[in-house]
Amino acid sequence: xxxxxxxxxxxxxxxxxxxxxxxxxxxxxxxxxxxxxxxxxxxxxxxxxxxxxxxxxxxxxxxxxxxxxxxxxxxxxxxxxxxxxxxxxxxxxxxxxxxxxxxxxxxxxxxxxxxxxxxxxxxxxxxxxxxxxxxxxxxxxxxxxxxxxxxxxxxxxxxxxxxxxxxxxxxxxxxxxxxxxxxxxxxxxxxxxxxxxxxxxxxxxxxxxxxxxxxxxxxxxxxxxxxxxxxxxxxxxxxxxxxxxxxxxxx
Amino acid sequence: xxxxxxxxxxxxxxxxxxxxxxxxxxxxxxxxxxxxxxxxxxxxxxxxxxxxxxxxxxxxxxxxxxxxxxxxxxxxxxxxxxxxxxxxxxxxxxxxxxxxxxxxxxxxxxxxxxxxxxxxxxxxxxxxxxxxxxxxxxxxxxxxxxxxxxxxxxxxxxxxxxxxxxxxxxxxxxxxxxxxxxxxxxxxxxxxxxxxxxxxxxxxxxxxxxxxxxxxxxxxxxxxxxxxxxxxxxxxxxxxxxxxxxxxxxx
DNA sequence: ACCTGAACACCGTTCAAGT
DNA sequence: ACCTGAACACCGTTCAAGT
Numbered sequence: 001x002x003x004x005x006x007x008x009x010x011x012x013x014x015x016x017x018x019x020x021x022x023x024x025x026x027x028x029x030x031x032x033x034x035x036x037x038x039x040x041x042x043x044x045x046x047x048x049x050x051x052x053x054x055x056x057x058x059x060x061x062x063x064x065x066x067x068x069x070x071x072x073x074x075x076x077x078x079x080x081x082x083x084x085x086x087x088x089x090x091x092x093x094x095x096x097x098x099x100x101x102x103x104x105x106x107x108x109x110x111x112x113x114x115x116x117x118x119x120x121x122x123x124x125x126x127x128x129x130x131x132x133x134x135x136x137x138x139x140x141x142x143x144x145x146x147x148x149x150x151x152x153x154x155x156x157x158x159x160x161x162x163x164x165x166x167x168x169x170x171x172x173x174x175x176x177x178x179x180x181x182x183x184x185x186x187x188x189x190x191x192x193x194x195x196x197x198x199x200x201x202x203x204x205x206x207x208x209x210x211x212x213x214x215x216x217x218x219x220x221x222x223x224x225x226x227x228x229x230x231x232x233x234x235x236x237x238x239x240x241x242x243x244x245x246x247x248x249x250x251x
Numbered sequence: 252x253x254x255x256x257x258x259x260x261x262x263x264x265x266x267x268x269x270x271x272x273x274x275x276x277x278x279x280x281x282x283x284x285x286x287x288x289x290x291x292x293x294x295x296x297x298x299x300x301x302x303x304x305x306x307x308x309x310x311x312x313x314x315x316x317x318x319x320x321x322x323x324x325x326x327x328x329x330x331x332x333x334x335x336x337x338x339x340x341x342x343x344x345x346x347x348x349x350x351x352x353x354x355x356x357x358x359x360x361x362x363x364x365x366x367x368x369x370x371x372x373x374x375x376x377x378x379x380x381x382x383x384x385x386x387x388x389x390x391x392x393x394x395x396x397x398x399x400x401x402x403x404x405x406x407x408x409x410x411x412x413x414x415x416x417x418x419x420x421x422x423x424x425x426x427x428x429x430x431x432x433x434x435x436x437x438x439x440x441x442x443x444x445x446x447x448x449x450x451x452x453x454x455x456x457x458x459x460x461x462x463x464x465x466x467x468x469x470x471x472x473x474x475x476x477x478x479x480x481x482x483x484x485x486x487x488x489x490x491x492x493x494x495x496x497x498x499x500x501x502x
Numbered sequence: 503a504c505c506t507g508a509a510c511a512c513c514g515t516t517c518a519a520g521t
Numbered sequence: 522a523c524c525t526g527a528a529c530a531c532c533g534t535t536c537a538a539g540t
Contacts, residue, residue: 027504028504028505050531050532050533051532051533051534052531052532052533060505060506061505061506061507062532062533062534063505063506063507063508063533063534063535063536064504064505064506066534066535067503067504067505068504071432072533072534073533073534074429074430074431074432074436120376121372121376121377124375124376124419124422124423124426125371125372125375125376125422125423125426125427126372126426126427126429127426127427127428127429127470127471127473128428128429128436133468135443135447135452135455136451136452138452138455138468138469139451139452139453139454139455142454142455142458143454146454152458152461153461153481154485155458155461156458156461156462156465156466156482157481157482157484157485158485159462159466159467159482160420160466160467160479160482160483160485160486161420161482161485161486161489163423163466163467163468164419164420164423164424164467164482164486165419165486165490167419167423167467168375168415168416168418168419168420168422168423169411169412169415169419171375171376171419171422171423172375172376172414172415172418172419172422173415175375175376175377175378176376176377176378177378177379178325178377178378178379179325180325181322181325185325185379192386196386200390201386201387201389201390202390203390203393203394203397204386204389204390204393207393207403207406207407210403210404210406210407211407211410214407215407215410215411215414216410216411216414216415216418217384217389217414218389219378220378222378228411230404230408231407231408231410231411231412231415232411233408234405234408234409234411234412234497235411235412235415235416237493237497238412238490238493238494238496238497239416239489239490239493240493241492241493241496241497242488242489242490242491242492242493242494242496243489243493245489245492245493245496246485246488246489246492278523279523279524301512301513301514302513302514302515303512303513303514311524311525312524312525312526313513313514313515314514314515314516314517314524314525314526314527315523315524315525317515317516318522318523318524319523323514323515324514324515
């Protein structure tokens, strides 16, 4: 029954950090909080990211954060997402072909996310942090598609397709492993693949050398350790070729 | 200091459910647990899904679940993911064109996930639950691509592109809203869009009627309330047209 | 204005104990 | 075999209090 007290003690004397400078302003700023949050997410992932851990890192009580960012954890993660995409911005250059411009955008987006892979689930699978993509980038994509000839409804559809293409592959490629029992899960998957029946799954069994741990659904390592470069290029090439064909039909 | 006691009491007397049948086997089965888990995820989403809530729903102590599923929460969510995709399976029919077969697969996948939209983040953004897609489905996709002429490395790349296309759009379309402050966040986004400068963002401002709440990054509602049917069709049409062109270059 | 400190209502998971 | 019950080590968030 005294564990509660111990909890309270642990609140300030966590293994690593602890609040210091008693009674004096720690001089927190919103930017500092967001940047530290990104660093923490980079280190432990969004699943395990907590305001208490962030407080430890900053040397303040976790509750101090709320004064600077009212929205708490959610708002912080949205900021982290847009922070990770700082460098993706790319002015649309009417000199270059719209297709090449989009291809370059896709590659830049992937390069940026590879610097902060743990942010991928935020961008790909949560509405809020979709706001991490800047309106400037949206405008530029619209400009590229406008140059391609898309208008009105066709523009909206093409836009949605482009954003899905930009986020989709990379979200999957960088999808995080299970937090704890990663190696147990990995070995259970390799067992399952090793004992795949060539009768029931002939192609899978035959192509396994090229596919195991290098293909979606069949891998136990994500894109950080094992980038899917050629798959990515195949994907954006297919998509953009098709989009070009679509643009050609626009009258 | 007595709150700990109250916590323990609350453990069995949660608002809704409570363990009954003292001392008698509750007759849990793994299937029952997984199906109830899916129902709970459908109701409250994976973020808020907890073993304690699941225990309440099942009328047992949350710790009882560990006897049936050793892996705890992670293993359960993986099962939930594969459970949600039960009906996606589709035999490859060599009679139909591989392109049409893939298009139909994409639509089936989307239809299935629309029945369980809260499962989308699991499939799109976490390595484990990628295992939710059955090996049968993998084999069939390989068969379709084999019929298209892809071999070896080109097959692996095409496969990765196809899976990314299948999951990517839908993951984004069904991305969940922020749990709590959804309406606060929504109104802040609408404000931001309403006050978009036509000088800095000419296309965005002009196309806003078609884009607001219907386009990625610019919406505050997900695909459950607002399906992006035509965007989806544009996406898969572009991708498949490009893939077809790629297949044509194969020698 | 900015932060501490206590408190509330949650979590996942382990493990001994009951039946 | 199957479940209870207690315990441990965590969470996010609110709010009064300090300075």
